[in-house]
Amino acid sequence: MNAVTTQPRRPPRRYRVANAWWTVPAVLYLVLFFVTPMLTNAWRSTGSPAAAGARGIWENYAVLVTDPFYFGVLRETILVAVIVTLVCILLGYPLAYFMVRKAGRWKGLILFCLIAPLLTSVVMRAFGWRVLFANRGLMNSVLIDWGLLERPVNLVNHPVSVYVALIQILLPFMVLSISSVLQAIPRNLEEAARMLGASKLRAFFHVTLPLSVEGIITGAILVFVLCNGNFVAALLLGGNSVKTLPLLIYQQFNLTQDTSFAGAMGNVLLVIALLGLWAQSKFARKQGG
Amino acid sequence: MSLVTVRKRREMSGLALGLYTVALLTFVMLPIVLVVIASFSSASFIQFPIRGWSLKWYVRAIEYGPFMKSLWISIQLAVASTLAGCLLGVPAALALARSRTAAARTLAAFLVAPISIPAIVLGFALLYYLSAVGIGVSFFGLWVAHTVVAIPYIARTVLAVYRSVPENLEEAAAILGASRLSTLRHVTLPMVRPGIFAGSMFAALISFDNLSLSFFFGSASATTLPVVMLSYMENQFDPAIAAISAIQMLIALAVLLLLERLYGLDTLVAA
Known part of the structure; x- marks a missing residue:
């Protein structure tokens, strides 16, 4: 049989409206106001040149890793982010699944409830949890009225309120990441598994869940990075009971003005974020290939 | 197992998941x-x-000078940084x-990179850099900083939308x-408009509530509401x-409803 030689061949160069020069302004802007500041910050964190004699280049970083207090802060920063990320996955997945597969006409309303909090100020949400958790707040007054509590419990300035607020702030990001991937999984894959005799749970754990892992990873990295950058929850609800790096940077900047040390802490935070990005790119490549 | 029991069990599991969803959304909205509710209280202390x-x-919030002044600056800043982000990011x-x-x-990954940097680190680094080059704490400094974050949000959605059209x-x-x-004006831009629009909304809303980036640039003349x-x-x-807080939320909500009317929430989430 003759091969289909008459098929029109694509032109060697596809027509493009935009050319490479169009990227120049944005790239230049980011080099000037994003890359350079980050690099000068890295330089500053090694100690100002004048003080370099007194302080070695890695002095600030050495303090961060060896000093028990700062090492504790570093550990707590990562711990908080890991716990919040895990809780968001566990809480968020069923919600995303329900929204995509079961909600039907309620989907719009669920989406609205998830996006609406993102429009409010983080200060407002922290304030809301204070209203709920404060000594004379809603939770105490309700629990005492019902006879479940004798004396008010003060959850403000307690780690619990920091965790609760962070989970509430970050959960929508997780649900939206998972649901956008779930949305793209054809429903009939699951039905095929069911028809071939798999139980409902088996079909879920062997078909749907593995296919949606990408959404979980995207959401996890997003939540992890955002959690690492959030100092408002720890500042307004923790009352120094949860000490994280962003909170310490805020305090260093406001009180002590030790800029080179704050810069070093910022870079450590940055490294944590970059590790997250690296994990994501590695995963994306695996998924693509 | 009879068909009736199967259906009943399916309804039960759906119901349980539904109740769970309601409970979790209550937690998110609470x-x-x-x-x-507290904003309508007449007491001088929240209880x-x-x-x-x-x-x-x-009345007190509106009469309190710093609130209104910084609200106005926040609005101007959100609009200005989104416009600059579009001019740089879309092409x-x-x-x-x-x-x-x-x-x-x-390069595409580079354009989107500023999103992944903790804002508090970026704000801190930018403050000292901008002060060194003579811009420092001013509205202009805020504008420069917020544009750095606006570019990725706009570029991200435009990239996604432009890749999906034929x-x-x-x-x-x-x-x-x-x-x-005229190809650009009449073919390309209309096709990617949902992406530009969704990205701009993201950028504007992020700027409107960007505390971590803004608080380093707080000065008497230009401070943002958060x-x-x-x-x-x-x-x-x-x-x-x-x-x-309620006033600020109302403004953001109005913007979101406008977007919903024009393009639907799904566009915003899909990108």
Whole structure:
């Protein structure tokens, strides 16, 4: 049989409206106001040149890793982010699944409830949890009225309120990441598994869940990075009971003005974020290939 | 197992998941609803149950100079940084979206990178850099900083939308004799408009509530609303903060409803 030689061949160069020069302004802007500041910050964190004699280049970083207090802060920063990320996955997945597969006409309303909090100020949400958790707040007054509590419990300035607020702030990001991937999984894959005799749970754990892992990873990295950058929850609800790096940077900047040390802490935070990005790119490549 | 039991069990599991969803959404909405309720309290200290209702905290919030002044600055800043982000981000995204070279992929990742940097680190680094080059704490400094974050949000959605539309439409326009400029105006830009729009909304809303980036640039002449709210709340715990929060939310909600009317929420989430 003759091969289909008459098929029109694509032109060697596809027509493009935009050319490479169009990227120049944005790239230049980011080099000037994003890359350079980050690099000068890295330089500053090694100690100002004048003080370099007194302080070695890695002095600030050495303090961060060896000093028990700062090492504790570093550990707590990562711990908080890991716990919040895990809780968001566990809480968020069923919600995303329900929204995509079961909600039907309620989907719009669920989406609205998830996006609406993102429009409010983080200060407002922290304030809301204070209203709920404060000594004379809603939770105490309700629990005492019902006879479940004798004396008010003060959850403000307690780690619990920091965790609760962070989970509430970050959960929508997780649900939206998972649901956008779930949305793209054809429903009939699951039905095929069911028809071939798999139980409902088996079909879920062997078909749907593995296919949606990408959404979980995207959401996890997003939540992890955002959690690492959030100092408002720890500042307004923790009352120094949860000490994280962003909170310490805020305090260093406001009180002590030790800029080179704050810069070093910022870079450590940055490294944590970059590790997250690296994990994501590695995963994306695996998924693509 | 009879068919009836199967159906019943399916309904039960659906119901349980539904109840779970309602409970979790209540948890997500709770603090916001509480703040709105508290803003209508007449007491000078927030406590429950609320004894009397009034609008006096809204009056106080509106009369309190720093709130209104910084609100206006926040609005200007959100608009200005989104515009700048569009001017820089859209052409770059159009140029990069369809190129399959490694360089294009790297540049696209670079454009989106500022999102992944903790804002507090970026703000801190930018403050000292801008002070060194003579811009420092000013509205202009805030504008420069917020534009750095606006570019990725806009580039990201435009990249996604432009990749999803068919490639040959522009080619067809060019073959039919349209100039590059009119192809861009009448074919390309209308196709990517949802992406520009969704990205702009993201960028504007992020800027409107970007505390971590803004608080480093706080000066007497130009401070944004979240920064003023934070410093107010560190000192006081009265319902005026609830009232100004509600006002801010109302503005953001109006923007979101506008987007919903024009394009639907799904566009915003899909990108």
